[in-house]
Amino acid sequence: MVKFSATGKKRSSDTVITPRCYSDDDVEEDDEQVCLQSKRLKVETGESSSSSIGKQNDLSGDELITVRLDPDVLDCSICFEPLVPPVFQCNNGHICCSTCCRKMKNKCPSCSCLMGTGSSSRCLAVEKILESIRITCPYAPNGCRESFNYAEFQRHKASCMYSPCCCPVSDCNFEGSLERLSSHCNTMHRESIIQVELNSPMTISLDRDKPITILHGNNSEYVGAVYILHNNNSKSVGGCFITLTAIYPGIQEGVKYKLIAKCRDSSLQLKASIVSTKHWTGVSPSKDFLLVPHDFFDTTGLLNLNLLITWSD
Ligand SMILES: [Zn+2]
Ligand SMILES: [Zn+2]
Ligand SMILES: [Zn+2]
Ligand SMILES: [Zn+2]
Incomplete structure (x- = not known):
């Protein structure tokens, strides 16, 4: 399990997610982890074998933390689509995307609490994370120089002009x-x-x-x-x-x-x-x-x- 807590001022370019990079000779469509670099996020890991932390300093001396994480944590747990703000949560902390919240008629599918209304509404912490992360294209070694937020990244990856084609x-x-x-x-x-x-x-x-x-x-x-x-x-x-x-x-x-x-x-x-x-x-x-x-x-x-x-x- 990977936990995040945001610190410092918001700077949208602070966080970079670098998925596993593929060369033409090492192509794997369904990667299970993305690698996140951040100046803004303190990251703690639990027992999960799918998480790891690395530390390095950038040129300004700020500490960068690199984390491999299961990208499923960035997906809605109901429809499995990438989460995009607004993200809603119930009083018990279950979260879902706005489309699912509307479809479920503001009732949490996990515990039936109200969500997206009254005191239980937005999950701003997750929204902040989603807004701050940037992911570089996994086909950067092939020439792609673009970076995206998580939702854009999933769309781009399927049609990136630098993704491999078979003879x-x-x-x-x-x-x-x-x-x-x-x-x-x-x-x-x-x-x-x-x-x-x-x-x-x-x-x-x-x-x-x-x-x-x-x-x-x-x-x-x-x-x-x-x-x-x-x-x-x-x-x-x-x-x-x-x-x-x-x-x-x-x-x-x-x-x-x-x-x-x-x-x-x-x-x-x-x-x-x-x-x-x-x-x-x-x-x-x-x-x-x-x-x-x-x-x-x-x-x-x-x-x-x-x-x-x-x-x-
Ligand atoms: Zn959803
Ligand atoms: Zn709930
Ligand atoms: Zn690309
Ligand atoms: Zn050939």
Whole structure:
């Protein structure tokens, strides 16, 4: 258990939480501890093995205390979402977030006391801690220079541009930031991937029996990204389900794609937003697809598929 007591004047930049840092070679999504540095907080630990204290001095001579703590203490115990002020407590000291307090109709779910009303209301001590802490991004070693409060940190971590992405080439175990993945694909898989230029139409010769075609997008204004043209050939349906997915750490805002398959006088077209994933599992996360009948492929099983990836900010 970790106990906090605040001392000194409030300075919002005093406290820094540094989660375990991950290099590209040491990636672990579900960290169980964050590391807190503070000039303002005196920290005591109990028997819990998940807590530890270290001391150091900063340049001004103030003592810094570093604590590893279970980040669950910064979550609402009812909905498990990160606590953000206002935080409410009952007369017995149970706390919860404002959303849960409202949903529980101001009744503490642990002891049924009133909370968020009358003499039992805000838990200012916890609010002070939440307002003062700053957490540096765990992907700082990959280049991210941002820091956040705890609630922002949880949102950022899921979509940080520097969080690692996995190489989609089968039997390749590389994972790294998007920038490193991009140069990895360019150097290690140059022969087997197709270069695409964003905002320029191109034609891909698609083999009916080839499930994965890997594309690499380069654009001077845009970080190179890796795309997967997924072709799910269904013999029972008599056609191929084709979709495009990006290997990308967040949502690719404003990135869309268009697929056109032609056969004699007929043509089929799909316009869709690109869905991204950091780790290709073999199944497209997108619900959009172009179903191309086997008749569209020539006698050798090839199809000229027109692809256009567009990006507008
Ligand atoms: Zn809650
Ligand atoms: Zn209670
Ligand atoms: Zn980050
Ligand atoms: Zn690779």
